Amino acid sequence: MVHIAVDIGASSGRLVIGKLKQKKIGITEIHRFENGFSAKDGTLYWDIDYLLNEILYGLQLAKQAGYRVESVGIDTWAVDYVLLNKKGERMKEVVSYRDHRTAETIDKVTGQLARERIYEKTGIQFLPFNTIYQLYEEDEKVIMELDQLLMVPDYLNYLLTGKAVMEVTNASTTQLLNIGTRQFDQDLLETIGLRENQFGELIEPGQQLGPLKKEWFPAFDLPDCEVYVVASHDTASAVVGTPGTGDNWAYLSSGTWSLLGVETDSPVVTREALQENYTNEWGVFKTYRLLKNIMGMWMIQEVRRHLPEKLSYEELVVEASKVASFQQYIDFNDERFLNPENMIEEIQTYCRETNQPTPISAGELAACVYNNLAIIYTIAIEELEKMTEKQIRHLYVVGGGAQNRHLNQLTANLSKTTVFAGSAESTAIGNVMMQMITTGKIKDLEEGRNIVRSSFPLEEFIPKSTDSSFIIKEFKKIISEGGRMDDSKSFDYESL
Numbered sequence: 001m002v003h004i005a006v007d008i009g010a011s012s013g014r015l016v017i018g019k020l021k022q023k024k025i026g027i028t029e030i031h032r033f034e035n036g037f038s039a040k041d042g043t044l045y046w047d048i049d050y051l052l053n054e055i056l057y058g059l060q061l062a063k064q065a066g067y068r069v070e071s072v073g074i075d076t077w078a079v080d081y082v083l084l085n086k087k088g089e090r091m092k093e094v095v096s097y098r099d100h101r102t103a104e105t106i107d108k109v110t111g112q113l114a115r116e117r118i119y120e121k122t123g124i125q126f127l128p129f130n131t132i133y134q135l136y137e138e139d140e141k142v143i144m145e146l147d148q149l150l151m152v153p154d155y156l157n158y159l160l161t162g163k164a165v166m167e168v169t170n171a172s173t174t175q176l177l178n179i180g181t182r183q184f185d186q187d188l189l190e191t192i193g194l195r196e197n198q199f200g201e202l203i204e205p206g207q208q209l210g211p212l213k214k215e216w217f218p219a220f221d222l223p224d225c226e227v228y229v230v231a232s233h234d235t236a237s238a239v240v241g242t243p244g245t246g247d248n249w250a251y252l253s254s255g256t257w258s259l260l261g262v263e264t265d266s267p268v269v270t271r272e273a274l275q276e277n278y279t280n281e282w283g284v285f286k287t288y289r290l291l292k293n294i295m296g297m298w299m300i301q302e303v304r305r306h307l308p309e310k311l312s313y314e315e316l317v318v319e320a321s322k323v324a325s326f327q328q329y330i331d332f333n334d335e336r337f338l339n340p341e342n343m344i345e346e347i348q349t350y351c352r353e354t355n356q357p358t359p360i361s362a363g364e365l366a367a368c369v370y371n372n373l374a375i376i377y378t379i380a381i382e383e384l385e386k387m388t389e390k391q392i393r394h395l396y397v398v399g400g401g402a403q404n405r406h407l408n409q410l411t412a413n414l415s416k417t418t419v420f421a422g423s424a425e426s427t428a429i430g431n432v433m434m435q436m437i438t439t440g441k442i443k444d445l446e447e448g449r450n451i452v453r454s455s456f457p458l459e460e461f462i463p464k465s466t467d468s469s470f471i472i473k474e475f476k477k478i479i480s481e482g483g484r485m486d487d488s489k490s491f492d493y494e495s496l
Helices: 048-064 105-110 115-122 131-136 140-145 152-161 168-174 186-192 234-240 271-275 298-306 313-321 343-353 362-388 405-415 426-438 445-455 468-480
Strands: 002-008 012-021 024-034 038-040 043-046 069-075 081-084 148-151 165-167 201-203 207-211 226-229 249-254 257-264 279-282 288-295 394-398 418-421 459-461
Touching (some): 002 426, 069 152, 069 234, 069 426, 081 152, 105 115, 105 131, 115 186, 115 271, 131 186, 148 152, 148 165, 148 168, 152 168, 152 207, 152 226, 165 168, 168 201, 226 426, 234 249, 234 257, 234 279, 234 288, 234 426, 249 362, 298 313, 298 343, 298 362, 313 362, 313 405, 343 362, 362 405, 362 468, 394 405, 405 459, 405 468, 426 445
Parallel strands (some): 069 226, 249 394, 394 418
Antiparallel strands (some): 002 012, 012 024, 038 043, 081 148, 249 257
């Protein structure tokens, strides 16, 4: 019997077969498909029907391949949601978090309830696309007719089983859950004009939801299997699948976004955490993920998309390694890089505005992205050490970005932290592992991570000597001064 992880990110999705044999987890990709949003009448939407069809097709492939499927679990990206009417029907298409409708909404909401108060209640960082701000901007007529709201993975579970619940790791990203009561916060609901009974029942990961209703999908030859509730936020599943040991490690889930943080038993809701915009997303077994959202591989994906020459990601890394390091200092967490019309032009415009050398070639642009991501990662590690009062000795990089050896070494050099690059499929591994824990095949999270560590190779990156303190100091100074650089500034730093 095998378990299937349905792992859907903002750029692509996959169905992965997972099985446990002789205390080792083996995974096999059975189906992969593209994902993305598209514009319609000035709004960006996901195609949720397409995603459902790809899930069903992948399950059919698994059955046709002869796999005996015991269970399936779904994880996706966070914050986006589906609105259902009283008939259980979708009321409108699913808007993407990269839509610009919420660009000014944080100020509207914090004008009604103070920023400090919202953070004290939720422990969730302030990002313009958080669910609370999306709902604030929803059409009032739609809200009046709304019967139930489900997050994207919960809605896909609902389509497969008919059971409507809200899994907590994803639900916590709404910025609507009270971190003390672990329920929806009434003050925040009133701010956006919604009621608690308009949301699905909150449910912890690691539970059996119900059988796949294969009779609802006669066009597909589907397996007999159960649908399990896993950590449905893809980052939560990625952290489950991270093979960290001890209490001095951090994780970097490197995909479209870079999520860098530590796993804690209690939330860190301090003035400093608020000031630095750290979040306390909920994890499995009532843990928390104290982390920072960093604009990740989205940057290089968009740069690559707009390049005149068609280079692979591997070729971009090679070209970047030929360029002198740290020619520009850019805070890629600036909202202007969230979804510009053309990422290359946005980077170049920023550099001209701030009197910095303008990257032109593919290698210069790629180096600009990788160098600044390494700096931002290093600063995040420093901040986490200060907030948790623990030294971080190891950084486990998982997800697609783990394959970028150049960026891994840059990060090790700057942070003075040993970097371990793990599996690119850590989210699917964590998804499968949670199903195995639920069925009793794996005892607990600690045993599961030990199994992951022995099942998948880790590549180690030892820090090399470099004057990282000078680079970090210059970055902070320039960013704090609005990004502007003196004409006389030299960028002839030793390549890392």
